[in-house]
Amino acid sequence: MDPITNLVVRDYERFRLQTAQYNHGGLYTDGENFYALIGDAADTRESPDSLIDTYNHYRTVTVPPAIIISELNESLEKIPTRGQLEIINHKGESFLYDEVTNYLNRYVPKKYQPFHFDYSFATQEFELITRTPLSLEDKEEIELTLSSIGFDGYKYIFSHNETIPDYPGKTTLQPNRKDNLILSASSFIKKQFTKPMLELYEEDEEFWLENRHSVFTGDNNLKREDYLPESFLGSETRCFIDASVFPRDNLRIYLSLYEIVIIALPFNMEPEQFYTMLRIEAFEFKELIKRKRLLFVIPQNLSRYSQRLLLEIINTRPESVIFSRRLTAASLEKIQEKSQLLGKTFSSDEQYQFLHLCYKSKNRWLEIIANSLAKQWEVGPQLIERDGAVSVYYMGASTLAVNTLKEREKDFTLELSSAAISLEYSLGLGAHHLPFDQPEYSEIKACEIISNFYNGFNAKKNFFCVNQR
Incomplete structure (x- = not known):
């Protein structure tokens, strides 16, 4: 299909997910216009204008709309919706410039970088400008890569310009910007971090390129053991503490209870501050790493962490650290195992059929499940592709928990989402989760709610009071 049709299909699928209570008959075309068939459109409570x-609301700006019809003209041709792999490959997705630049530089092989690019839905052309001329084999490899990440249907145009400069190799994060969560392509930070650190980051990036289909489908019977390095496996007792935002003190308490302590490193905290927070000395910290008592995860953009602290850890024992992509894979695998539904990507038709059955049941709780899944399936894979582990919660139980409490006129979106992030990391790591708990704020109740969505509720207890300690 051409790029415009791919975009229309994507917009239609978003619309169908959010209106799955209706009898959608598919997307059609007469060669000029697009038509969305809703068999009961004339019988709905909503007006056609609504x-x-x-x-x-779900249509991409500049993309042609689909005309809503309730009866099918036999002259119309049906347009197929996306399959499971096409959704994972982001076929038909629209990107912001920073997002697509980062996305392309993660997947187009580094031997063709640096490059400039431009593409247009109107002309259906994708131009790639490299610094050196490309052979026929090079062009075929790039075309195959672009098609596999959603940019199929374009006419590919290749040229070269010897004056294209190297990438700056450094990124600067501005405070309070949403794009700070984007996982930078390794090509964009190669001058910002040391070689040992960059090699580990590139290995994590390569791991994702090779395994993302298995991660989202859950079809290859891969387990946590296949996603995590050997240093993160084993039978030792272990706990997970998330020090990303909330301070976590007195490491000795955790070490007295568990053989291994896994820590999500805090943002922009230098080694001296980190040791003070944990109430240990620098030499003790290194010794604990050498003795395999401490492991670390880096869930977010590498630029958000102290390079000095990361170097202390990597230089002591490089296998004691994993980055965002492996953490993402392990967390999603455990979410899939526990729920058999959450965390997975299905074909567009399968998604609609499941939601439609939930709505047709007239069961309010099934409708809440459908509302939650519709939100997850609409943007979940794209968020995880862009942001990594920090967006795993969006495909986990938090959306379902939030919507369940909203049904009781309680909005705890922030509390439940925040608690779900670290709890679902701990699931993937096979570790006991230790939520933040202080008099001024506690995650314990929110974590109990999320945990019970995975493990079941005790009907005799009230698990829906987030503020209760």
Whole structure:
């Protein structure tokens, strides 16, 4: 299909997910216009204008709209929706410039970088400008890569420009910007971090390129043991503490209870501050790493962490650290195992059929499940592709928990989402989760709620009071 049709299909799928209570008959075309068949459109409580407004809400700017019809003209040709792999490959997705630049530089082989690019839905052309001329084999490899990450249907144009400069190799994060969560392509930070650190980061990046289909489908029977390095496996007792935002003190308490302590490193905290927070000395810290008592995870953009602290850890024992992509894979695998539904990507038709059955049941709790899954399936894979582990919660139990409490007129979106992030990391790591708990704020109740969505509720207890300690 051409790029415009791919975009229309994506917009239609978003609309269909959010209106799955209706009898959608598919997307059609007469060669000029697009048509969305809703068999019961004339019988709905919503006016035709209201359905059109809903469709336009999910329509990408400049992309042609689909005309909503309730009866099918036999002259129309049906357009297939996306399959499971096409969703994982982000076929038909629209990107912001920073997002697509980062995305392309993660997947286009480094031997063709640096490059410039431009693509247009209107002309259906994708131009790639490299610094050196490309052979026919090079062009075929790039075309195959672009098609596999959602940019199929374009006419590919290749040229070269010897004056293309090297990438700066450094990124600067601005405070309070949403794009700070984007995992930088290794090509963009190669001058910012040391070689040992960059090699580990590139290995994590390569791991994702090779395994992302298995991660999202859950079809290859891969387990946590396949995603985590040997240093993160074993039968030793272990706990996970998330020090990303909230301070975690007195490491000795955790070490007295568990054989291994896994720590999510804090943002922008220098080694001296870190040792003070944990109430240990620098030499003790290194010795604990050498003795395999401490492991570390880096869930977010590498630029958010102290390079000095990372070097202390990597230089002591490089296998004691994993980065965002492996953490993502392990966490999603455990979410899939526990729920058999959450954390997975299905074909567009399978998604709609499941949601439609939930709505047709007239069971309010199944409708809540459908509302939650519709939000996850709409953007979950894209968020995880872009942000890594920090967005895993979006495909876990937190959306379901949030919507369940909203049904009781309680909105704890922030508390439940924050608690789910670290709890679902601990699931993937096979570690006992130790939530933050202080008089001024505690994650314990929110974590109990999320945990019970995975493990079941005790009907005799009230698990829906987040503020209760």
